[in-house]
Amino acid sequence: xxxxxxxxxxxxxxxxxxxxxxxxxxxxxxxxxxxxxxxxxxxxxxxxxxxxxxxxxxxxxxxxxxxxxxxxxxxxxxxxxxxxxxxxxxxxxxxxxxxxxxxxxxxxxxxxxxxxxxxxxxxxxxxxxxxxxxxxxxxxxxxxxxxxxxxxxxxxxxxxxxxxxxxxxxxxxxxxxxxxxxxxxxxxxxxxxxxxxxxxxxxxxxxxxxxxxxxxxxxxxxxxxxxxxxxxxxxxxxxxxxxxxxxxxxxxxxxxxxxxxxxxxxxxxxxxxxxxxxxxxxxxxxxxxxxxxxxxxxxxxxxxxxxxx
Amino acid sequence: xxxxxxxxxxxxxxxxxxxxxxxxxxxxxxxxxxxxxxxxxxxxxxxxxxxxxxxxxxxxxxxxxxxxxxxxxxxxxxxxxxxxxxxxxxxxxxxxxxxxxxxxxxxxxxxxxxxxxxxxxxxxxxxxxxxxxxxxxxxxxxxxxxxxxxxxxxxxxxxxxxxxxxxxxxxxxxxxxxxxxxxxxxxxxxxxxxxxxxxxxxxxxxx
Numbered sequence: 283x284x285x286x287x288x289x290x291x292x293x294x295x296x297x298x299x300x301x302x303x304x305x306x307x308x309x310x311x312x313x314x315x316x317x318x319x320x321x322x323x324x325x326x327x328x329x330x331x332x333x334x335x336x337x338x339x340x341x342x343x344x345x346x347x348x349x350x351x352x353x354x355x356x357x358x359x360x361x362x363x364x365x366x367x368x369x370x371x372x373x374x375x376x377x378x379x380x381x382x383x384x385x386x387x388x389x390x391x392x393x394x395x396x397x398x399x400x401x402x403x404x405x406x407x408x409x410x411x412x413x414x415x416x417x418x419x420x421x422x423x424x425x426x427x428x429x430x431x432x433x434x435x436x437x438x439x440x441x442x443x444x445x446x447x448x449x450x451x452x453x454x455x456x457x458x459x460x461x462x463x464x465x466x467x468x469x470x471x472x473x474x475x476x477x478x479x480x481x482x483x484x485x486x487x488x489x490x491x492x493x494x495x496x497x498x499x500x501x502x503x504x505x506x507x508x509x510x511x512x513x514x515x516x517x518x519x520x521x522x523x524x525x526x527x528x529x530x531x532x533x534x535x536x537x538x539x540x541x542x543x544x545x546x547x548x549x550x551x552x553x554x555x556x557x558x559x560x561x562x563x564x565x566x567x568x569x570x571x572x573x574x575x576x577x578x579x580x581x582x583x584x585x586x587x588x589x590x591x
Numbered sequence: 592x593x594x595x596x597x598x599x600x601x602x603x604x605x606x607x608x609x610x611x612x613x614x615x616x617x618x619x620x621x622x623x624x625x626x627x628x629x630x631x632x633x634x635x636x637x638x639x640x641x642x643x644x645x646x647x648x649x650x651x652x653x654x655x656x657x658x659x660x661x662x663x664x665x666x667x668x669x670x671x672x673x674x675x676x677x678x679x680x681x682x683x684x685x686x687x688x689x690x691x692x693x694x695x696x697x698x699x700x701x702x703x704x705x706x707x708x709x710x711x712x713x714x715x716x717x718x719x720x721x722x723x724x725x726x727x728x729x730x731x732x733x734x735x736x737x738x739x740x741x742x743x744x745x746x747x748x749x750x751x752x753x754x755x756x757x758x759x760x761x762x763x764x765x766x767x768x769x770x771x772x773x774x775x776x777x778x779x780x781x782x783x784x785x786x787x788x789x790x791x792x793x794x795x796x797x798x
């Protein structure tokens with residue numbers, strides 16, 4: 283039977299859909315797209331590279347021009363290697379100003395997913411502080427505004443919801459760290475329309491697995507992870523030890539990739555925001571954005587390995 | 592919070608940019624003990640006033656100008672240093688002759704010399720650059736610690752008032768250095784606590 287044009291087009295279309303479907307499906311579940319791991323924000327379906335950049339301590343360099351130049355190189359490396367999310371806060375001293383200077387030097391304002399926090403006990407200062415941060419970053423509005431460490435969260439969240447409805451911000455969220463106030467945060471997640479939470483989660487600090495991560499999945503809330511290296515403590519404890527012989531199976535060439543892949547391989551995690559002041563370390567961090575991710579069994583193996591060290 | 596490198600570079604940057612003030616700090620460190628050991632009342636009043644000037648400089652230049660941008664409590668401490676300096680200047684002008692400290696004995700000169708000569712090197716050593724010296728009149732640790740040598744010679748309630756800020760600063764510094772993981776810098780706050788006890792210790796013939 284001769285091949286009709288209709289049949290040819292149907293077969294070709296089916297083959298094309300079959301080739302494209304894995305990427306589309308993987309994107310929906312927050313996995314690898316074009317070789318780069320991306321997290322999917324459940325409220326919109328937007329996907330973001332799974333490794334971002336924190337700025338706590340690392341970008342607080344005041345008016346030190348030599349260090350500002352050096353941090354600009356770190357940011358440039360981050361962006362060139364596919365990074366997008368930058369997370370800051372007014373609590374981080376001069377970090378907001380240094381981020382702004384670095385972005386201006388690189389002309390990179392349109393290359394980032396900008397996230398900062400509202401950090402004031404005065405519930406009426408939400409917009410004012412957001413505006414100040416916009417000025418310091420040199421951006422016209424943030425992608426994500428978060429209430430920092432639940433400080434005056436009721437007042438700030440109410441204003442943030444209004445700001446989001448008015449188009450002044452794309453996403454809103456709440457942060458905590460060091461495993462603090464998880465119970466209170468869970469209550470907020472269950473009752474408020476959050477796009478994001480930011481929590482501490484790493485190989486040693488896994489309390490979030492009990493309640494917050496499953497709740498985030500259930501409620502369709504994106505998870506931004508801080509302290510993926512426990513503030514550098516994971517390196518101090520384990521860097522002198524050898525990687526496990528099976529590290530290559532999960533695409534890990536160094537401890538930074540080992541720690542970060544553990545974090546971003548959790549199905550509830552959208553992206554992690556490690557902080558660094560060194561270009562070489564940024565390169566290592568961004569290495570986690572490609573290659574194999576551990577599955578559930580391999581994640582347990584990672585936990586067991588460091589527990590024995 | 593900030594990193595150790597950022598903190599240590601504050602001293603390098605300040606000494607480089609404010610080199611004239613750094614030199615002034617060195618001059619004050621030499622002039623104050625010289626004046627304080629003179630027999631006349633006017634030189635000894637000048638010693639107290641110049642110590643006040645050192646506090647004002649340290650508060651305005653280092654604490655408010657350099658440190659506060661990375662550590663916001665430093666701004667409050669900066670103004671506290673300015674207030675301490677103003678208090679010392681006012682005391683120098685208003686103090687009765689009987690209230691002036693006696694001429695510094697050799698022991699007090701030596702203690703002052705050790706403080707202003709040794710403490711500045713802790714930051715320079717950690718930075719690996721002599722230009723990072725924490726000089727008297729600019730670095731708050733050295734300024735606060737050295738001032739206690741002068742306080743030792745004062746009498747009455749003024750002694751108790753003037754030890755308050757150095758002691759609180761020493762506590763703040765200690766906590767900061769622990770957080771930064773710079774144990775060598777603990778020399779200054781520990782010395783300040785010891786000097787505070789010494790400054791308040793009852794002296795024979797004077798309360």
